[in-house]
Amino acid sequence: MRYEAVIFDFDGTIADTAAGIFESVLYALDKMSLPEASPQTLRRFIGPPLDYSFQTYIGLSARDAETAVRFYRENYSQGGKYKLKFYPGIPKLLLDLRAAGVQTCLASAKPDLFIQQILTHFSAQDWFDHALGMPMAEQSADKSGVIRDVIDQCTVTDRRRLLMVGDTKFDIRGAKTLGLESIGVLYGYGTRAELVEEGADYLADSAEEIGSILICGNAVK
Numbered sequence: 001m002r003y004e005a006v007i008f009d010f011d012g013t014i015a016d017t018a019a020g021i022f023e024s025v026l027y028a029l030d031k032m033s034l035p036e037a038s039p040q041t042l043r044r045f046i047g048p049p050l051d052y053s054f055q056t057y058i059g060l061s062a063r064d065a066e067t068a069v070r071f072y073r074e075n076y077s078q079g080g081k082y083k084l085k086f087y088p089g090i091p092k093l094l095l096d097l098r099a100a101g102v103q104t105c106l107a108s109a110k111p112d113l114f115i116q117q118i119l120t121h122f123s124a125q126d127w128f129d130h131a132l133g134m135p136m137a138e139q140s141a142d143k144s145g146v147i148r149d150v151i152d153q154c155t156v157t158d159r160r161r162l163l164m165v166g167d168t169k170f171d172i173r174g175a176k177t178l179g180l181e182s183i184g185v186l187y188g189y190g191t192r193a194e195l196v197e198e199g200a201d202y203l204a205d206s207a208e209e210i211g212s213i214l215i216c217g218n219a220v221k
Helices: 018-029 037-045 048-056 062-075 088-101 112-121 144-153 169-177 190-196 207-216
Strands: 005-008 101-111 130-134 162-166 181-185 202-204
Touching: 005 144, 018 037, 037 088, 088 101, 088 169, 088 207, 101 112, 101 144, 112 130, 112 162, 112 190, 130 144, 162 169, 169 202, 181 190, 181 207, 190 202, 202 207
Parallel strands: 005 101, 005 162, 101 130, 162 181, 181 202
Antiparallel strands: none
């Protein structure tokens, strides 16, 4: 294969995590006696950091956003984090890549604590050689930091042999910042337009198409 390591985003790429995220956002808004967010607004919460989303999409001040994040995590940590579904074909893709000698990595904007708990809960630790989230206290729309941390754990030093897979502009932007090629997945929460605009090298509609790109270099634009 052309790539020796593939780095995956989690929300919207590995798993459909909408149920737990939406529930936790609504819980936070209710605790703060704020109006319920629309489905369109809730969808925007998947991908960006929580404080950014509460400020940008709900209109909260930075201070109120901190309170909202605290309430969100109160609900999410109690069970919302496990309300997810892995996308069809993803477990097989990850295991097939590992069997082929490709390192599979996870770089998520979720807090690292939640990522490790989720992987353990679903017995999915063996899907990845390396898996990292962000520090609980860190909130950033720039994913290049956590992607860089994962790269540091890989044994691959040539970044031409590394690839990022994600569903939003934050994933593609983080990859480009670090000089990585990328696949934008169309089944997640970003849009084709934003993935193309950010310069995704490939687009994929499914886990099978991701595999086809990795093996054959078949590009879908």
